[in-house]
Amino acid sequence: GNGYLADVGLARAAEATAGSNGQVSHLSTQRIFGKPGYMDPIIMHDNQASQLTDGFALGITLLVALTGRGAVGLLNACEDELEEPDTAKEGIAASDAGWPAAQAEELARLVVGLALVRKKR
Template sequence: PLILTWERRHNIVCGLAQALDYLHNECMKRVLHRDIKASNIMLDSEFNARLGDFGLARMFKLSETTHHSTKEIAGTPGYMAPEIFHTGRTTAETDVFAFGVLTLVMACGRKAGGQYDQESESNTSSVDWAWELYSLEMGTD
């Protein structure tokens, strides 16, 4: 398997951040990707990140701040912001949450989770796992 150096990981994360900034702030219409995850990131021969799979993406006016989904909640468990399950709304911030999960996945090498994983016999998400470690380190409950 290919091992990515920290420098390459950093470049990938920075490239994805630039892509999200473009989609959220620079397009004629705001684009919410709604399914940012590791398998939707492609790398070119120089390991530059390319965001793919826009099947769940939605476009709306720059003046609008949210997209209200009335049919179904879309995305990949483990990468989805918790508020999506409560409000049914996706925002640029929910894409940024997924980007944060992806960054955590790249940094620690752990799957995003949110679904039962037979290999680890766990369904703890990477976010919950990171908070547990943080709580242990800080001595809080």
């Protein structure tokens, strides 16, 4: 698959709307544009963008580059594969990508783990 990454500046726009104390938790918007699979579910459900939602697209882009698969459903697929004991043997990375298996699995676990921590919040 092809990875897409764009800095849309949503987190920066949220910072610009911060109050006098400089604190901001999110930016709400009425119009949402994005590539399926790369948009954070928080944006899709709540129309709220933040530094966390900017990071989601980066994580998905890393998984696309790692696995060579499309973004839609990739996070859940990687989560499932990382729970399987055969993943360490077979590897999660695309076979023609040349990723060292241990580093590929470590990167996938990092990205998936960060997304899961956010889900639990």
